[in-house]
Amino acid sequence: MRISVMGLGYVGAVAAACLAKDGHEVIGVDPQQTKVDLINAGQTPIIEKDIGEIIAEQVAAGHLVATTDVKSAVAATDLSLVCVGTPSLGNGHIDLKYVRRVCEQIGEGLPDHRGHTVVLSSSALTIHAEPVARFLEIGHVLCNHFDVDAAGRLTGEITKPVIWGRQKAAAVQQFCAAGTVDLTRSYFYADGDEDAALMKLVGFPRPVNPRRGLAAAAAEHDWPVLRMSPTGRGFLGCRRSVLK
Numbered sequence: 001m002r003i004s005v006m007g008l009g010y011v012g013a014v015a016a017a018c019l020a021k022d023g024h025e026v027i028g029v030d031p032q033q034t035k036v037d038l039i040n041a042g043q044t045p046i047i048e049k050d051i052g053e054i055i056a057e058q059v060a061a062g063h064l065v066a067t068t069d070v071k072s073a074v075a076a077t078d079l080s081l082v083c084v085g086t087p088s089l090g091n092g093h094i095d096l097k098y099v100r101r102v103c104e105q106i107g108e109g110l111p112d113h114r115g116h117t118v119v120l121s122s123s124a125l126t127i128h129a130e131p132v133a134r135f136l137e138i139g140h141v142l143c144n145h146f147d148v149d150a151a152g153r154l155t156g157e158i159t160k161p162v163i164w165g166r167q168k169a170a171a172v173q174q175f176c177a178a179g180t181v182d183l184t185r186s187y188f189y190a191d192g193d194e195d196a197a198l199m200k201l202v203g204f205p206r207p208v209n210p211r212r213g214l215a216a217a218a219a220e221h222d223w224p225v226l227r228m229s230p231t232g233r234g235f236l237g238c239r240r241s242v243l244k
């Protein structure tokens with residue numbers, strides 16, 4: 001997941017570094033340029049056991065960057081964690097001015113937040129894939145089509161190239177290029193052996209209950225494997241667990 005961490009003090013710097021170590025893409029934000037420069041140079045702005053090594057590793061791997069710009073960080077991430085200071089006032093109350101300010105800044109960045117583009121890419125035909133996409137409210141469907149002749153009559157053939165394996169990967173690549181969707185920031189969930197082609201192109205491959213060939217590819221490339229089991233009996237039980 002893409003996460004922005006607001007505030008790079010004791011809590012924020014540790015959260016940002018450890019989330020990056022856990023495989024997330026993290027943008028740390030702080031108005032103090034010195035803290036931002038230190039992190040981008042792979043150095044720690046705080047004193048905490050092992051934090052220097054973790055920050056150095058994660059910055060070098062490109063999983064952790066820092067900026068002073070809240071707005072751009074909000075626009076580029078899916079979740080923002082607020083870790084700004086909440087000092088005590090003279091009367092013993094909490095001073096919430098930093099919290100208020102960062103919340104205003106997050107609000108300013110939200111209109112630029114693009115959200116997710118969800119695509120159903122399937123080797124099924126339109127008659128199968130499109131109703132499923134409608135049911136799941138998925139706006140983009142890349143699937144196989146029935147061929148028609150010049151008079152608009154069905155020929156009995158499927159439009160070539162058939163969307164499957166490498167062709168499915170090519171169709172998704174084409175869709176992403178046209179819509180400026182970054183495949184290296186995308187997730188792909190599938191179970192088929194032929195889906196290894198697209199798994200290799202995305203930043204976050206996620207085989208789900210993979211068949212033997214895809215499971216072998218997942219082991220080879222160290223892709224995290226997701227497993228789902230039916231919660232009920234028979235077909236309806238499976239469907240419920242998939243749609244949950």
Ligand SMILES: NC(=O)c1ccc[n+]([C@@H]2O[C@H](COP(=O)([O-])OP(=O)(O)OC[C@H]3O[C@@H](n4cnc5c(N)ncnc54)[C@H](O)[C@@H]3O)[C@@H](O)[C@H]2O)c1
Nearest residue numbers: 006007008009010011012029030031083084085086098102
């Ligand atoms: N440090 C601890 O051990 C600890 C433990 C439990 C809870 N907390 C709580 O966690 C919160 C953060 O504590 P901390 O110790 O990390 O504070 P800190 O003072 O070390 O860091 C706060 C950071 O927030 C930054 N900041 C201020 N305004 C900002 C803005 N608009 N956008 C982005 N960054 C901004 C500051 O420049 C600073 O670097 C506080 O509410 C604190 O009470 C801290």
